[in-house]
Amino acid sequence: MISRTHVSRILAPASMALAVMVSTAAVAAPNMDKYNKSCAMCHESGAAGAPKAHSEKAWAPRMAKGMDELLKSVKNGLNAMPPTGLCADCSDEEYKELITYMASPK
Numbered sequence: 001m002i003s004r005t006h007v008s009r010i011l012a013p014a015s016m017a018l019a020v021m022v023s024t025a026a027v028a029a030p031n032m033d034k035y036n037k038s039c040a041m042c043h044e045s046g047a048a049g050a051p052k053a054h055s056e057k058a059w060a061p062r063m064a065k066g067m068d069e070l071l072k073s074v075k076n077g078l079n080a081m082p083p084t085g086l087c088a089d090c091s092d093e094e095y096k097e098l099i100t101y102m103a104s105p106k
């Protein structure tokens with residue numbers, strides 16, 4: 001019979017490898033699920049005057065304000081952009097990744 005400890009000894013390295021993979025992915029790319037459900041609605045098309053994703057021209061003057069200012073704009077809202085940018089559960093880190101993603105050329 002296989003004991004419970006035996007099974008977890010086999011599974012532990014596998015779940016550790018998975019955790020490493022997940023955390024590297026989070027650093028390399030923004031949370032696309034959250035992006036598609038919120039920011040993308042306006043920023044993919046440039047609706048209502050939103051700086052269009054991956055347009056260097058649209059983003060250069062925004063990025064010049066500095067990341068802290070941009071983070072504030074998203075959290076408090078700015079003109080046609082509602083507070084939180086419709087991502088109520090985004091962390092500051094996630095907002096920054098999303099902003100960097102949109103401001104970078106594709």
Ligand code: HEC
Pocket residue numbers: 038039040041042043047048049050051062065069070071073074078079080081082084085086087090095098099
């Ligand atoms: C309902 C539409 C809408 C959604 C959803 C939205 N935005 Fe925006 N966003 C805008 C508009 C419109 C502007 C331009 C505001 C202005 O300058 O008048 C803007 C501007 C910005 C700016 C520039 C702010 C500044 O200070 O210049 C950032 C950064 C930004 N959005 C990030 C995000 C992020 C990140 C998300 C998703 C979490 C998001 N937005 C979701 C409409 C939206």
